[in-house]
Structure formats: structure tokens, C-alpha cells
Amino acid sequence: MQKIDASPDGLIDNFKxxxxxxxxxxxxxxxxxxxxxxxxxxxxxxxxxEEGQIANEIGxxxxxxxxxxxxxxxxxxxxxxxxxxxxxxxxYASLISKKSSLINxxxxxxxxxxxxxxxxxxxxxxxxxxxxxxxxxxxxxxFIQKEKREIEIVLxxxxxxxxxxxxxxxxxxxxIPQYHIASYLGVSPTQLSxxxxxxxxx
Numbered sequence: 001m002q003k004i005d006a007s008p009d010g011l012i013d014n015f016k017x018x019x020x021x022x023x024x025x026x027x028x029x030x031x032x033x034x035x036x037x038x039x040x041x042x043x044x045x046x047x048x049x050e051e052g053q054i055a056n057e058i059g060x061x062x063x064x065x066x067x068x069x070x071x072x073x074x075x076x077x078x079x080x081x082x083x084x085x086x087x088x089x090x091x092y093a094s095l096i097s098k099k100s101s102l103i104n105x106x107x108x109x110x111x112x113x114x115x116x117x118x119x120x121x122x123x124x125x126x127x128x129x130x131x132x133x134x135x136x137x138x139x140x141x142x143f144i145q146k147e148k149r150e151i152e153i154v155l156x157x158x159x160x161x162x163x164x165x166x167x168x169x170x171x172x173x174x175x176i177p178q179y180h181i182a183s184y185l186g187v188s189p190t191q192l193s194x195x196x197x198x199x200x201x202x
Contacts, residue, residue, distance in 0.1 A: 016030055018086045022138065023130065023133045025131065025134055026130055032124060032127075032128060033124060033128070033131055036116040036117065036121060037115060039112065040059065040113045043107065044108065045107060048066060048105040048107070049090065049101055049103070049105050051071065051101055052101065053094070054094055055118070056119070057118055058088055058090040058092075058118050058121065059113040059115040059116075060087070060113060060114045061083050061084070061086060061089050061113055062112045063085055064085070064110055065082060065109045065175060066082070066111060067079050067081070067108055067176075068081040068082075068083070068103050068105050069103070069183070070104070077183060079180055079184040080184075081149070082108075082169055082180075082184065083105070088138055089113070090118070091105070092142060108180065109176075121135065152164060153186060158186065158187045159199070162192070162195050162199075165184065165185060178192060178193075
């Protein structure tokens with residue numbers, strides 16, 4: 001897992017480095033873009049967005065862990081994704097469509113974020129095309145991530161999905177309840193225990 005520099009200056013530097021890692025951003029663009037963001041704290045169990053809400057802000061996760069999940073009519077929850085530093089979070093489909101979110105995003109630990117109004121970011125695109133390019137890269141990554149996840153669920157068995165989870169989220173197993181991992185894999189906690197025992201017995 002990536003080492004976190006949690007000092008105020010370190011967090012801002014991490015944000016800037018993350019953006020430049022997506023697509024180079026000029027100093028002028030960074031100075032304007034960064035002014036749109038303000039700190040936000042989520043306590044364990046808090047929601048960043050809930051189903052039924054219309055999203056209007058995007059967040060950058062600096063510390064902590066969140067999950068994205070759906071809840072069916074019977075109240076059963078299905079984990080779709082885990083968010084670890086550093087990444088953008090938010091109800092992206094709701095932000096684009098201006099319709100109610102179908103997904104929930106909840107803090108599994110205490111989290112610190114930087115948040116900004118999505119419309120304010122969009123308003124920068126004409127003046128700062130490098131910001132628009134960066135946003136396009138984020139959208140592309142989200143699409144690739146979604147397609148990869150859908151293929152895993154449909155084509156791979158639970159044990160293969162578990163190995164991919166371990167690769168994609170190293171050390172996460174020691175930080176969150178096991179039933180969240182089972183939900184993400186699409187198996188019961190009992191099935192997850194069997195998969196682990198099977199792997200350990202080899």
C-alpha cells in the first residue's frame with residue numbers, strides 16, 4: 001500500500017503529484033484548480049453520497065478507506081469497489097446525468113478528503129484545457145475499471161476473483177471486515193473462508 005504523507009503540505013503535494021501523474025498540469029492551472037477544493041472529514045460509517053441523492057461535488061481521497069455499494073429492495077448490500085488513497089471519489093454517473101445516484105459511498109475508516117463543486121471544475125475547461133484533459137483521463141480510467149470489474153464477475157470463478165482482489169488491494173484484508181470482501185467477490189463469508197483454506201492447503 002502506498003505510503004501516506006499526512007502532513008498538510010504533504011497532502012497537497014500528493015494531490016498535485018497525483019494530477020500530474022494523470023496528465024501534466026501547468027502551474028497556473030494547478031493554482032486555479034486547487035482553489036476550488038476544501039478539506040472534508042468523514043468519520044467511520046459516514047456516507048459521502050447515498051442512493052437517491054443528486055451528486056454535485058467530487059472528492060479526492062487523501063487518507064482512509066471507502067466502499068462503493070448497491071443495496072437491493074431487500075436491503076442486501078453488494079460492494080462494487082473500494083477506494084484507497086489517492087483517488088477521486090463521487091457519484092460520477094449522477095454528476096454527468098444530473099439524475100439521482102444509484103450507488104452509495106461509505107467510509108470504512110475515518111477519512112480525509114478534498115472536495116470541490118463539479119460544475120466549478122467544468123467551468124475551468126475552456127480556459128485551462130490541461131484541466132479538461134486531466135478530467136478526460138479520469139473518465140477513461142473509470143470506464144476501464146468498470147469494464148474490468150464486469151468481466152471478472154461474469155467470466156472468472158470466485159478463487160480467481162479473490163487473487164485479483166489481493167493484487168488490486170494489497171493489505172486491505174487486514175484493515176476491513178471480511179464480510180465486505182466476500183460481498184465484493186460475490187460470495188458468502190463462509191465461501192470466502194473455504195477459498196482461503198483451499199489456497200493455504202496447497
